[in-house]
Amino acid sequence: MLFLVDGMLGNVAKKLLLLGYDTEYFSGMSDSDLIKKAKQEDRTIISKDRQLIANARKSDVVAIQITKDNEIEQFFEILDTVDLELNEISGDTARCTRCNSQTTRIAKSKISNRVPPKVFEFNEDFWECDKCKQVYWEGSHVKKLQDFLDKIRARV
Numbered sequence: 001m002l003f004l005v006d007g008m009l010g011n012v013a014k015k016l017l018l019l020g021y022d023t024e025y026f027s028g029m030s031d032s033d034l035i036k037k038a039k040q041e042d043r044t045i046i047s048k049d050r051q052l053i054a055n056a057r058k059s060d061v062v063a064i065q066i067t068k069d070n071e072i073e074q075f076f077e078i079l080d081t082v083d084l085e086l087n088e089i090s091g092d093t094a095r096c097t098r099c100n101s102q103t104t105r106i107a108k109s110k111i112s113n114r115v116p117p118k119v120f121e122f123n124e125d126f127w128e129c130d131k132c133k134q135v136y137w138e139g140s141h142v143k144k145l146q147d148f149l150d151k152i153r154a155r156v
Ligand SMILES: [Zn+2]
Pocket: 096, 097, 098, 099, 100, 101, 129, 130, 131, 132, 133, 134
């Protein structure tokens, strides 16, 4: 399942990427270009823009309209339309939140000068983006997302 998410919904996009879903952001693109891209790449559009959602559906593109501001409510709006696998968050499946590429495990010895000293000291597992080379570790953002998913699971 691939997504095309409104830049206004950056938090939603980031969560989808950490869950391992191929997710691209958009901003400043015309509706027709967006719909064309979604169609070509078979992506589901997620946006608050009612007009865009209506246009996408007319073109047989799956589109999810977000109406809520609360992040958990927003996720339920997505789950109303698509089945997401809410697995444990893992660095092995999470995608780069900067460029949507896959990441690969990298030896701790290779990144000593690329992360803050405290991060290096307190983490053993690191991943590097295949494309932009950003280094990731299972830090507090993963913990927060895990808590978020637990809340969602509790209500499903
Ligand atoms: Zn990247």
